[in-house]
Amino acid sequence: MDFLPMLIQIFSWVFIVLGSCLMVIGAAGMLRFADFWARLHAASVIESGGMIFLLLGMCLQANDWLIFFKLAFIGLFLFITGPAATHAVAKAALSDQSRKNSTKSAIK
Amino acid sequence: MRSLFISFVLLSLTWLLLSGVYKGLIMGLGLLSVLLTIYFVRRMDKIDGYTIDFSINIFKLLGYFFWLLMEIAKSNIEVVKAIIKGDNHINKKMFFISTSQRSDLGKVIFANSITLTPGTISINLENNQLCVHALNFNEASTKGLEEMDRRVKNIESGS
Numbered sequence: 001m002d003f004l005p006m007l008i009q010i011f012s013w014v015f016i017v018l019g020s021c022l023m024v025i026g027a028a029g030m031l032r033f034a035d036f037w038a039r040l041h042a043a044s045v046i047e048s049g050g051m052i053f054l055l056l057g058m059c060l061q062a063n064d065w066l067i068f069f070k071l072a073f074i075g076l077f078l079f080i081t082g083p084a085a086t087h088a089v090a091k092a093a094l095s096d097q098s099r100k101n102s103t104k105s106a107i108k
Numbered sequence: 109m110r111s112l113f114i115s116f117v118l119l120s121l122t123w124l125l126l127s128g129v130y131k132g133l134i135m136g137l138g139l140l141s142v143l144l145t146i147y148f149v150r151r152m153d154k155i156d157g158y159t160i161d162f163s164i165n166i167f168k169l170l171g172y173f174f175w176l177l178m179e180i181a182k183s184n185i186e187v188v189k190a191i192i193k194g195d196n197h198i199n200k201k202m203f204f205i206s207t208s209q210r211s212d213l214g215k216v217i218f219a220n221s222i223t224l225t226p227g228t229i230s231i232n233l234e235n236n237q238l239c240v241h242a243l244n245f246n247e248a249s250t251k252g253l254e255e256m257d258r259r260v261k262n263i264e265s266g267s
Binding site: 022025026028029032033034035037038040041042044045048049052066069070073079080082083084086087090091094 | 125126128177180181184187188190191192194195198200219220221223224225226227228229230231232239241243
């Protein structure tokens with residue numbers, strides 16, 4: 001086995017394992033935190049750290065440039081749509097709270 | 109005419125990278141869909157007419173992107189620590205931070221960067237005041253967001 005492919009394999013698996021760990025930790029945080037906002041923060045670990053590391057690992061596994069570019073496209077779109085989705089959920093929660101006249105409990 | 113050419117090249121490149129099947133018929137269908145897309149976009153533009161001010165320096169944007177990746181890594185570590193410590197050790201707070209970007213796109217990039225870094229979520233933007241929710245609020249978090257605001261303002265070209 002050549003040195004370079006082995007190095008790529010090692011890096012790829014380190015990234016994939018790290019990303020999976022972040023995903024599991026984020027999921028645990030979503031269950032562990034009691035409050036809605038804290039759960040939202042735990043979910044953003046999944047969509048930033050976990051997503052980036054898993055995609056990096058998969059990019060290194062890809063032996064075809066087309067697959068590499070497809071993964072890069074997925075990463076780019078998740079970078080734009082992920083925060084937009086989180087923001088939509090957060091804003092909906094905020095307007096729901098103010099509808100129930102309990103905004104003061106959120107803004108301490 | 110120049111924008112027409114640029115959109116044709118960009119759409120064709122996207123199609124070629126995503127397809128991967130380079131046979132005559134498939135390529136022809138790809139070309140057809142590119143032309144149809146450009147036709148639809150032009151047609152819808154007549155109805156809408158809303159233009160987006162894209163005054164962003166691409167090279168500075170790339171530099172900012174790498175800085176943002178470092179920030180994401182740092183705040184990931186912090187949030188993972190907070191998750192492991194549990195519910196009693198976090199200091200949730202909602203606060204306002206002022207944005208200094210000129211264009212709408214700059215503000216969107218700033219707000220999206222805040223949401224993308226774990227531990228902070230941008231909720232609402234009113235009169236250049238951005239409502240942010242932080243998981244673990246301290247003095248450093250406001251400073252970090254002000255620095256991010258300055259950097260996003262920096263990538264806007266012109267001014």
